[in-house]
Amino acid sequence: MRPEQQGVDVAVLVSVGRHPITGRARRADQDARGLELALGLERQLPGSRVRLLHAGPRGEESESALRGYLGMAAGAGTGLDTLTLLEQAEGSDAIPALAQHLAAAPPQLVITGTRAERGEGSGLLPYALAERLGWPLVNGLAAVEKVENGVATVLQALPRGQRRRLEVRLPAIVSVDGAAPAARQSAFGPARRAELEATPVAAEPDQELAQWQMAPARKRPKRLKIVKAASARDRFKAAAAKAEGGSGQVLEGVSAEQGAEAILKLLEAEGVLR
Amino acid sequence: MLETLLPILIFAALALAVVGAWRRIRLWRQGRPAEVDLLRGLAAMPRRYLVDLHHVVGRDKVMSNTHVATAGGFVAAAVLMILVHGLGLANPVLGGLLLAASATMFVGSLFVAKRRRNPPARLSRGPWMRLPKSLMAFSLSVFLITLPTVGVLPQDAGSWVLALILSAVLVWGLGEMVFGMTWGGPMKHAFAGALHLAFHRRPERFGGGRSTGLMALNLDDSGAKLGVETPSDFTWNQLLGFDACVQCGRCEAVCPAFAAGQPLNPKKLIQDMVVGLAGGSDAAYAGSPYPGKPVGEHHGSPHGPIVAREGKALVDAETLWSCTTCRACVEECPMMIEHVDAIVDMRRFLTLEHGNTPNKGAEVLDNLIATDNPGGFDPGSRLHWAADLNLPLMADVKQADVLLWLGDGAFDMRNQRTLRALVKVLRAAEVEFAVLGVEERDSGDVARRLGDEATFQSLARRNIATLAKYRFQRIVTCDPHSFHVLGNEYGELGGVYEVRHHSTYIAELFEAGRLHFAPWKGGSVTYHDPCYLGRYNGEYEAPRNVLKALGIQVAEMERSGFRSRCCGGGGGAPITDIPGERRIPDMRMNDVKQTGAELVAVGCPQCTAMLEGVVDATAEVRDIAELVADALVARPAAAAVDAAANKTTAEEVT
Numbered sequence: 001m002r003p004e005q006q007g008v009d010v011a012v013l014v015s016v017g018r019h020p021i022t023g024r025a026r027r028a029d030q031d032a033r034g035l036e037l038a039l040g041l042e043r044q045l046p047g048s049r050v051r052l053l054h055a056g057p058r059g060e061e062s063e064s065a066l067r068g069y070l071g072m073a074a075g076a077g078t079g080l081d082t083l084t085l086l087e088q089a090e091g092s093d094a095i096p097a098l099a100q101h102l103a104a105a106p107p108q109l110v111i112t113g114t115r116a117e118r119g120e121g122s123g124l125l126p127y128a129l130a131e132r133l134g135w136p137l138v139n140g141l142a143a144v145e146k147v148e149n150g151v152a153t154v155l156q157a158l159p160r161g162q163r164r165r166l167e168v169r170l171p172a173i174v175s176v177d178g179a180a181p182a183a184r185q186s187a188f189g190p191a192r193r194a195e196l197e198a199t200p201v202a203a204e205p206d207q208e209l210a211q212w213q214m215a216p217a218r219k220r221p222k223r224l225k226i227v228k229a230a231s232a233r234d235r236f237k238a239a240a241a242k243a244e245g246g247s248g249q250v251l252e253g254v255s256a257e258q259g260a261e262a263i264l265k266l267l268e269a270e271g272v273l274r
Numbered sequence: 275m276l277e278t279l280l281p282i283l284i285f286a287a288l289a290l291a292v293v294g295a296w297r298r299i300r301l302w303r304q305g306r307p308a309e310v311d312l313l314r315g316l317a318a319m320p321r322r323y324l325v326d327l328h329h330v331v332g333r334d335k336v337m338s339n340t341h342v343a344t345a346g347g348f349v350a351a352a353v354l355m356i357l358v359h360g361l362g363l364a365n366p367v368l369g370g371l372l373l374a375a376s377a378t379m380f381v382g383s384l385f386v387a388k389r390r391r392n393p394p395a396r397l398s399r400g401p402w403m404r405l406p407k408s409l410m411a412f413s414l415s416v417f418l419i420t421l422p423t424v425g426v427l428p429q430d431a432g433s434w435v436l437a438l439i440l441s442a443v444l445v446w447g448l449g450e451m452v453f454g455m456t457w458g459g460p461m462k463h464a465f466a467g468a469l470h471l472a473f474h475r476r477p478e479r480f481g482g483g484r485s486t487g488l489m490a491l492n493l494d495d496s497g498a499k500l501g502v503e504t505p506s507d508f509t510w511n512q513l514l515g516f517d518a519c520v521q522c523g524r525c526e527a528v529c530p531a532f533a534a535g536q537p538l539n540p541k542k543l544i545q546d547m548v549v550g551l552a553g554g555s556d557a558a559y560a561g562s563p564y565p566g567k568p569v570g571e572h573h574g575s576p577h578g579p580i581v582a583r584e585g586k587a588l589v590d591a592e593t594l595w596s597c598t599t600c601r602a603c604v605e606e607c608p609m610m611i612e613h614v615d616a617i618v619d620m621r622r623f624l625t626l627e628h629g630n631t632p633n634k635g636a637e638v639l640d641n642l643i644a645t646d647n648p649g650g651f652d653p654g655s656r657l658h659w660a661a662d663l664n665l666p667l668m669a670d671v672k673q674a675d676v677l678l679w680l681g682d683g684a685f686d687m688r689n690q691r692t693l694r695a696l697v698k699v700l701r702a703a704e705v706e707f708a709v710l711g712v713e714e715r716d717s718g719d720v721a722r723r724l725g726d727e728a729t730f731q732s733l734a735r736r737n738i739a740t741l742a743k744y745r746f747q748r749i750v751t752c753d754p755h756s757f758h759v760l761g762n763e764y765g766e767l768g769g770v771y772e773v774r775h776h777s778t779y780i781a782e783l784f785e786a787g788r789l790h791f792a793p794w795k796g797g798s799v800t801y802h803d804p805c806y807l808g809r810y811n812g813e814y815e816a817p818r819n820v821l822k823a824l825g826i827q828v829a830e831m832e833r834s835g836f837r838s839r840c841c842g843g844g845g846g847a848p849i850t851d852i853p854g855e856r857r858i859p860d861m862r863m864n865d866v867k868q869t870g871a872e873l874v875a876v877g878c879p880q881c882t883a884m885l886e887g888v889v890d891a892t893a894e895v896r897d898i899a900e901l902v903a904d905a906l907v908a909r910p911a912a913a914a915v916d917a918a919a920n921k922t923t924a925e926e927v928t
């Protein structure tokens with residue numbers, strides 16, 4: 001008996017990205033990978049439906065960035081020629097609007113990037129949505145292997161190229177990062193012809209965000225790897241070696257205070273805190 | 275008997291030809307509309323044929339004379355035949371002329387036959403192999419049936435058997451020459467070719483002009499399909515142009531991609547378009563295939579896709595992406611067919627509608643959109659190479675004599691050496707110049723040739739707006755691609771500038787006595803003509819003049835000047851990177867090697883990169899600006915006084 005393999009209903013949450021060098025609006029890299037995953041799913045499971053969802057203000061810059069996603073559907077046979085725009089004022093909280101929209105017509109799978117390229121960029125959105133909807137969440141998705149009887153078998157990306165196979169009951173939220181397949185090229189013609197279906201939604205101003213102070217990010221400090229190597233071979237080995245914790249310490253069954261103390265001690269020892 | 279038969283035969287052939295012509299015209303008219311001045315074109319056609327076309331054909335003297343004899347003889351013979359045998363004007367003078375015409379044609383056809391004995395690989399076979407025989411059949415039979423008219427033979431010489439045989443041969447000749455002309459035989463080139471010359475999409479090319487800039491795609495209608503998807507998406511006069519191809523293979527012989535074994539053959543591409551416009555398969559094609567792609571597996575129709583999204587249609591995408599847009603094919607084509615326009619039209623569809631630019635294409639286009647340069651570098655770092663040079667910025671000075679356009683080579687360490695050399699030369703000649711600095715963007719050359727007209731126009735419009743803020747006499751650049759785009763392609767979008775390649779400008783400075791060089795002490799030198807400087811802009815002399823001024827005698831490569839072989843770097847070819855059997859720059863460095871030169875002078879960052887990337891090269895690659903900068907000496911004392919005196923007088927006058 002052939003297992004039941006039928007199309008899934010996928011919603012891809014997309015945001016307006018920001019180019020790391022010039023800061024220009026663009027399709028966000030992770031969200032675009034999410035859409036790529038969805039389009040791949042559609043190929044794999046005929047009859048699948050992909051919709052695009054964005055909550056935020058409508059402006060010229062953001063519109064052209066959002067059209068970047070629509071340009072990826074060029075002739076994919078998806079009929080993906082619209083994007084639902086939940087129109088909100090700048091600085092509104094996207095989570096309630098998205099949750100409400102998703103709950104009203106629940107898809108089986110929600111795909112989103114791990115972290116937005118502008119705004120808070122806290123990476124909390126998938127978790128907050130999952131909590132509100134009461135759906136399971138898988139992060140760092142690399143591939144969806146199959147969907148059978150309402151259960152999806154997915155591959156989750158772990159550090160250094162490792163993969164973990166998971167089964168998740170649908171509906172579920174999955175988030176993708178750089179481990180998911182790279183997004184295809186966006187074509188100008190279909191992007192420009194596609195439609196943005198704007199639905200104004202009640203805007204809840206994001207109180208917390210309003211109190212934040214935005215400043216350009218500083219480069220994170222990176223631990224210097226001091227390599228004392230005599231030969232080229234040693235240098236190569238050192239460069240290719242995995243980062244070793246070395247003097248790491250596993251704390252199990254300790255209280256929160258003890259844990260915090262251990263972390264504090266480490267930070268002081270490393271000179272991060274003085 | 276012949277007197278009754280001949281008019282019937284002749285007029286039947288003519289009538290069938292008219293029907294065929296009408297059908298052929300209907301095929302062309304499937305194309306999109308194009309603005310063509312029909313009457314002026316028709317009026318200019320004889321001149322375009324006799325002068326411009328024969329200027330190209332005349333590069334091969336034997337073939338040119340053969341064609342003059344055959345075609346001239348045929349046209350004269352056909353007209354006279356209608357008069358003498360069709361309308362019965364059996365006058366000995368006309369008859370005599372007809373004999374002369376058919377005899378000339380016969381001699382011509384002997385040469386055609388000789389050419390076809392061992393035809394070079396670039397010539398198509400198939401129906402073309404019977405053409406000399408058909409030419410002979412026509413000329414000989416016309417000659418023979420005309421003999422009685424002038425009284426050389428009695429009216430009823432020979433038996434009716436002979437007359438029948440003669441008529442049969444004549445039917446063959448008429449069939450090929452008159453009927454076949456419009457029904458798709460080899461003689462189609464005469465009919466389509468004549469009209470193609472009349473309705474050419476670039477009439478500026480005739481009369482010694484030059485027209486090489488790509489034409490802008492109208493992006494205003496947001497519902498329109500962008501680029502060419504099906505043969506009927508070409509304009510009608512492009513379709514007509516394809517139909518004019520004589521399959522001479524001159525384009526094939528010069529195409530660098532074909533020579534490198536990449537899956538492109540410009541002749542086959544044009545023939546595929548002919549297949550597409552009539553509908554059918556390419557199985558009947560009898561020339562060299564696309565390297566690595568057997569003939570007979572592709573098919574198309576006027577309204578079917580040229581490139582299939584999956585599987586095969588008329589042409590495979592990698593064929594279109596192999597082209598370096600070097601324009602060698604266009605330069606050599608005796609029918610003045612515009613291959614590059616067609617290729618870019620089809621690429622536009624693949625990029626703008628399919629979103630399918632191969633290999634690094636998508637990444638480069640994304641970079642251009644996000645950072646205004648193909649490498650994705652921080653646009654704010656465009657002037658880092660010149661941190662110590664204190665270059666005057668247009669934003670500060672507002673006006674200058676020369677606006678130095680840096681090009682994207684500003685991000686490339688190799689080209690930065692050229693730029694520094696050029697700055698040194700300009701300073702030595704006391705040129706008042708300034709740069710746009712971080713306000714400069716990519717010219718849009720690569721985006722346009724990768725088919726991304728939207729990004730090209732966006733970059734171009736923003737560059738034009740920036741340039742409009744400042745006053746300058748001319749733009750000087752060491753990048754022939756920027757030179758071409760700024761000079762020949764921005765005009766259509768409203769940016770009209772006087773642009774000079776640095777070699778031209780340096781030659782002018784030298785002429786004006788503003789530069790002085792130490793004599794050349796190095797070894798032998800050859801010069802590589804960049805496609806976008808030479809064929810695109812006709813500048814062959816200035817770089818050679820500069821080298822001469824340096825005291826260098828150029829050891830020319832066999833393929834130089836308008837026949838220069840591409841370095842492989844144009845048209846985004848290194849980005850789309852379609853594999854072949856060889857690499858184009860390797861072949862070019864081999865050309866260099868054959869001259870025995872120790873150094874190859876170039877005038878293009880792209881050529882420098884491609885040629886320097888050749889491993890185990892026998893010659894060093896230097897830009898002309900570097901050679902000039904190395905040879906600079908302070909002006910000799912006497913000359914300095916002279917120049918100063920000149921300067922004063924000049925000032926007094928103005």
Ligand code: SF4
Binds near residue numbers: 524606610
């Ligand atoms: S395209 Fe031009 S050069 Fe090429 S085969 Fe045809 S006529 Fe000859």
Ligand code: SF4
Binds near residue numbers: 602603613
């Ligand atoms: S432009 Fe150059 S590479 Fe392209 S088809 Fe013509 S000869 Fe070949």
